[in-house]
Amino acid sequence: SQQGEEDPQALSIQEGENATMNCSYKTSINNLQWYRQNSGRGLVHLILIRSNEREKHSGRLRVTLDTSKKSSSLLITASRAADTASYFCATGEDMRFGAGTRLTVKP
């Protein structure tokens, strides 16, 4: 069974806009990770946020974590066409992935 659940399932925006996707999970976690998968390519790690952190930044990425609501959000600022991909959250030592958010950035 999958632990994380991403929302929305699909998101389409224009280049330059911000994209926000959310992840909800069910059990207590030590950390939460976000991954990206381009069409036909492998998964790439984006960012890891620990349970005692509330916010983390990496370049144009901003991740927040609310352990009381068991949710996380990934914000991509000033999106580019190259950001078009599926984004997954994964939680727990056993790394359960959600079904992902499919992001399309139109040039």
Add this chain to the structure above:
Amino acid sequence: EAGVVQSPRYKIIEKKQPVAFWCNPISGHNTLYWYLQNLGQGPELLIRYENEEAVDDSQLPKDRFSAERLKGVDSTLKIQPAELGDSAVYLCASSVSTGVEQYFGPGTRLTVT
């Protein structure tokens, strides 16, 4: 530094035939994962190794799937016999330890006809 290596990249077999996938993790990574990914879905964990020990194989269909990680380095995932529903991408990933950044291989795309 070499990434996670998987072979073959593609495999087409007939149902009821056996198939094996091989994975060589990044040197020094103690944790190795095998995932199955169906089209439009996220990866589903099949088995997780800590060195040579399978510490989580609860999602592995043991009637037809088997895996091994001899000497705690490379790993093999086998399906015997394959069924039509096994068509998917099989991903291998490794990490320094459990619960930290994983590095994924390119995957093996299996088609069962």
